Amino acid sequence: MKTDANVVHLTKVASEHPPTSPVGRLPVALIQVRDKAAVQLKQALQALFDNADDTLFEMADRATSNAEQNAFFEAMRDLRLKRKSIERGFLQNVFEAFATLNQYEIGRPAPLDAVSYDSLSLVQNDELEESVAQDAMVAKVMSRDSLSLGHLTTRLNAMVSKKLDDKSNPLGPAALVGFFLQACSSLGVEIRVKLIILKLFEKYVLGDVGQLYADANQALVQAGVLPELKSTPPRRANVRAPAGRSPGETASAQEAFGGELGDEGVREVFGALQALLSQARGSVVPQRDVPADAMPITSNDLMRLLSHMQQRAPVQVSDDFDLREQLEQLLSRASAKSGKARVVGEVDEDVINLVSMLFEFILDDRTLPDSLKALIGRLQIPMLKVAVLDKTFFSRGSHPARRLLNEIASAALGWGDQDEAQRDSLYLKIEQVVQRLLNDFVDDPTIFSELLADFLAFTGDERRRSELLEQRTRDAEEGSARAELARREVEHALNERLLGRTLPEVVVRLLQDAWSKVLMLCCLKHGVNSPEWEAALATMDDLVWSVEPHEDPQSRMRLLELVPGLLKSLREGMASAAFDPFSTGEFFNQLEVLHVQAFQRFKRVVPEAEKAPANDEQIATDADELSLPLLELPPVEEELDMPAMVEVVEEIVLVAPGESRSPEPETVLPDDDEAVLQVDNLRVGSWVEFQEDEEHKLRCKLAAIIKPTGKYIFVNRTGMKVLEKTRMGLAVEFRRNAIRLLDDALLFDRALESVIGNLRRIKGA
Template structure:
């Protein structure tokens, strides 16, 4: 017998939280929404798993090696076995999130886990990739369906006393993603496979969020929950414009052809911004822009007609290089043909003429910009006609920073900042992607600017994947360089203490070798792990000092007693230290065997010193032939340890390859070249002239302060250059380094155009 939604079974503990007890507290309106969307989510999850096999099989078919292929096949098997559990776990988590909307935990103190600072680590790469993918999925849904989600959240807030936000809404993209990830915790798959499964969740579940929110909102509206809350449709630039009457002269009171249609879609700020640009242009017409003489009977063409002419040029000029494309010249040629056919002189209206001139000036700046690689300028230049068309359709193109066409241009320029042409003539994925975007615009863009939003989303997704990979590699490069610098400093510290204690002294060869080859490794690891101000470091130095003292000659009786007490602990400390450094056990045994011989000889020497007075008393007695008596006199000369005089500074071997010696020059502290180096910030892009033919574009990834080295990486995050502060100053002095401006390309171009117009106006 099934329990009613509001009935709690009596055979369960009253304190036990159950899904049934939670459900009883959910308002009826939320229950209706929950049950309705649960059906839709269940169908979406079924579609996900129905298509997962095909997707993973296709990935396995394209796998680069057997291991990768096996991982995909194993993931297919794992998904089949755990499919039902994941579906059930996902929906259960969604139900729990609904139940928690009306739940408060009163009087419970937060439970804090015990923290061990020794075990703190950075976020693992897999977790970082998963987090980045989740954030991108959430951002896409919020950008696309944010209004409907906000309305749903507002309606939820009228039903529950607990404050609900978009991010805590059970149907919000973040809550849905986290519920799915929680349900997939039992999958034993690699991060590469998990990201594919997340993409499937985005495709089959989140892609339908619009209908999910629409269903939920309609359900609540039918129940009388804020029915007056209406969604405002997004305003798009017009598909058709209202032409002015033929023969009417343009005036300030009457908008010209093409202006009426677009003006009604611009707010006051956008209209004012575009009017200011036109005003500047009008004052310098003839110098900044050509002053065109119009025949007395000239009839301005409508913006629709201009769009058709531009579309004709767009379809017939895509294969030409940008240097061969003169939009104004080709338009004049087409207008001449139109005029001859109609028998009336047709010209471009003044508003559209201004738009053409402004876009032309913008692209003149873009194609002269030294920040863009030359090979990509030709591609970006071919976007001029599509950008001109969208500017004719929507004048907010010049004033709205979030305009999709502007953002697409900025994103392409930003991605191209670190691009370098391949010497073997191959085109990498970025070049191919930009080329694909440009060709889509040239082939598919007629008069619907929505294509820019679509291409923008695709390009951001592409660059996001690339940026995530490059960020991971760059972080590994940075960590490796910082570790290398720490190891170098530690090696210098160890060399310092070894030379301080050994240089200029004569010691048994085995002791010098033990300290230089073995104990130096113990000191190095101790320095890296604990530092030179730690008790562990002091203990390692004390062991080294005790070892040196133990093999030096001492004549007083107190030294013998001290040595007797010291040796057992000394040997123990040496063994433990060498074991912690994973030193070769065979070499360790050899060292200890020879060290034991040294200590035995030291004890014998002390014994001889004690027996010397007795031998002096027996000088007058006849010598005995007893071999035991003879051994006392012979023992000191039997085995003498090999001694080594340390006369040269000890230099420890480095596992890193030797760095190339860079020419260093002395610069004054206030030198301009040094100031430029010090002004560099991590993340800055530079172009370095390596020789007459080759330039290197790279980004400053890290400044290793202890060693004063600057680490540069390429667009993929791989290390390509390493310079010292002084050697970098030398490059600046010979003008071989140029900073690349990473500000938004369109904004820089617009700022330059406005600045030029103002200078011409004031000239």
Template structure:
């Protein structure tokens, strides 16, 4: 069958307008894994649709009725029409799921349940139930067959991304791939029987080769140095899916896969645990791990007996959750119980070799955990009490060491992750997180005997609790970011206004009222204009022009044309000033006082112009009495120009002030703290450490000799260069500049906290230490 000849570029599979498209933020290693996996999945989907026609045609050929046959033919036609959209949509979903790996979801609302029609409920539920059962079965077969490789891939991806990934949420995991394909097939106008056939084809042509996909992805990451110690079994060679005959043979292959899946999983688990045993065997007998001397006739106890002894120890742990367990040595305690048991039975009893290895591994894991500086000291005592329950799980289920999604491992990781931001100054008795962890520990110590399902229950409860806390902290953190961004814009605008004022006023001697008007009133007009329109806008330039005109109008001028300009300028200037101050909501009484004083300044300026102008010289002849003028004999003749004229009142000169200091705009009661000016070269190690900080990074800051502050980098405000830190509730606790942080790094007052999965870090450390002992 002819396929679509158009080439779909993998790097353009995700829509450019997608809000979640953040591929640029993904690590290069992750992009390489994504692209190679997308190429394989694309080819597998093409094989699926290439063979779908043949399969449906055979089904139609064996149909029992014309209606059933027509149904299969209609399904073939529908698949042909929607093939390209399904293929394209599947790759888009894959790219989007990778793009969201390094994103935090803030304030995501819980899905709302829509109205349900009870008439169609039964039929809909039957179809949905069949699809759900088919999906679960397909996923279970892949996990059973390729679970170890999938877990290793998930663990490696977790070292590259900011979110916490699980096998079920892995973009390349069988559940995610199946759900994406089923969602795209929801638009097919076919009955449930045909949908199940299509799903079976998806399993045959896509899921069947996931072992090859996982092997290739793991190998890519190993070559890039991502957890090379994790070794997966090579994928079993199988015939290419396109060569397998459709129909009954597919069913036989599926049933054969189910029969061999458990053995394959066991093989993978034994490989991981076996590799750990080999390392232990090579270092056993060294100074770090001396051999235990046991009588020749010693009888190993069974795992069930070991579980009973551990339960006995578990019940007798100190009940005080705050009591230190530093002096608790599990192996010595167990040795004492075995000695008593041997004395009672008359036979020397020892722990079997496999169980002994499990005990050693768990002990080393907890040694790392309790020495880990990332965990707050005040919570280590609580977590240390989980050693026996974790040991019992490891004795019961060896996948504890190999499966990242194991409930017990996940519970420990989630507790450690939640405790990352817990501060020693917090009130333990009243803190909800401390109380919740204490409840988890107490329930395990009191209720866990040999049923590991309790870990799944406690994990679900703890995730619900931390999910609620995270949603609240994310909301407050987002508000903190928004407030800081608003502050940054206001600060930037204030700096622009300060620069404009100082450029025009610094070094000048001006009337005091003008300086006050500009500093206390017009500066607010400028700030609002800068915030609303920006410093490149026409409105900003107009506001600056008003300030320039005001300054010019009160300066000394002697040219005649300046008088004409002043007469024309003042009315429009006063109007612009009144409108601007009114728009900035300046107190009208204050504004009125400013303008009355400004009027006096302008009147005085006009008077200076009048005095400066020269008086015109006019020759006036004295008026003498004529012969026909009758004058009183005793009176004097007074010239007409000597009559008294009313003079204009002199306006008092305004108070003048010289601007000698830079103008700094501060809110009432505000004090601007300036950090010490430090200049470091760009390649300074401290600056490189600051630049390595990413949003979401946790740090511990030594405030003084007694107090340490744990906080998370919530935002980097680029306009001001401020680094904003919040505590685990999302509240702002610290603000630093880049240079300020570099100074703290140089004096070793800041320590990065490793937020990688605790158990995985512990296991990696144990493997590394065993290798060092082996090579010593």
């Protein structure tokens, strides 16, 4: 990259004076290091930008407001537009940093003016957040790759005139982050977006910078630069660290220090647990009198004893089963047989006590169904054997045995106690896992990884099926909620037009039984603000007006104009709602009679008003003048039966098919009531247990909160709806202690936390 054409360095001015060392040109080996590093950094930056869109889009999808979402979308657009300039600026900064390695420094920059704390602004707070993130990124790299970076800095100092340290090394993490921030200075994004971009830089650029240092050191060694410095073997690129492994446990660190870092962390965690256990001995763990010359058994002997117990473990683990007591009996027999007192070593005894206390918590845990506690309790000896073999069992959350226990407990969360003959596939699967461990596990812990993979595959299939059914349940409930809202809108429209009026019974029945369905369909398809909804309401208004008594001539003309279009709208609407054709015909026959009677009233009223006889010919003439249709009316002498009239005095209530709508009066509690607050704290996905009666409990998960209707929908483990409650209905259940929240945190972690808390309380007592 050429920069000399546009940039004039101040150091070039100093070159006119006689220097004490050569100026400007870099050694060939260093140029090779620079160019290769530039290629690697460019590839890493491209990976960053390739993944930035997905990351920012995901953040936008999780945004809680439109403003926040728009900020992420704007950042995506800005990043796309400025991607090339950022890449170019970053690499230019790297090249310029290398170019100054063999140039004199003119002087140090002037010290910054003192800044008053009172003058700090929001912008400076943003800069503080940025600085903290930058320091954390640099510290992470230094903790991981400080040895290889230190060797690279030493080799650079042997080749250039400028004195370097890890911070001023052009390839050091501090310099690289600074170059990137400088290149990103044109981005107009908020600090939270900037921090996300910095995280991406840490993942895709700094995440593999150790490989860059290893390659640079190797190139300089081949060029003969300080070959006596023994750098660590290069760590191959792997942006995503293995699950459960912290930065301090990466492969390069373990190779550099012989795996001591990982072992040290394990020893530290288990050592802290031992310190707590030692304080608690005698109060939690019963101590026995042993001779002073008692010999501790080896861990291998302990494993053999545990395997013997494992083969003879009871099918049902009762509350009075004590693993330590069983082991003590075996030790007593071994001591009597050998003639020497044998005891468990201190470390192994602490492991036994800790696992025993963990399983005491598990077997007492109310979250686990009782019938599954018996199965899980049988895992105590296999878990103890794993802990004896591998102390990371207590400190590493990703340990296969620990994960297997947690996954079994998570799957069992929604399982209800069932009869022997009704045990489902989950129970049988857990039983199969337990039996396999009891039969096959001796001293090879890889069996836990195999069983974990198999169990995860099983629960994954079950979860996908339940999620599909759960989604269908949610969709159905949301559809029911929309229908309920539409039904309320239709009820309101009907009551607004009919309540308190006296109308022909057939019209009231037509509107309530038939036209209500047309309105429902229109509301669901188009909404209450649509022209279609307004047209349906107008048809209903016209129908009501057409059957009411009117005496003025203008009403006669309006009726003549209205009836044909009204009948057409009614027929089309009822056909669209698939209303029963036979009932439709009956309605229209009766409606025709009503309209004929209305025109007959006009025939009687008009002659009286004009004091002149009226006949069909005159009516026809009037109709011709108005260009209105003429109805064929029966002779005046033929009196039609007057229609049955009804007064609408009660509110019209529409009931969904197959439902009876007789709402029971519901207890209303204030919003600040403790039980109501408990309901409001419920989240979708929360598991609860309902005490239906003295003998039956129902475990279910909150699948949806239907806000329009205020319903809380609960499903069972398979995703099928099992319960529906209102907010106040749930509050009443909480008030009478008929609902219990189930803790869905990881079982082993909860047990370990509880045991440690108890031990600390004993220590502090």
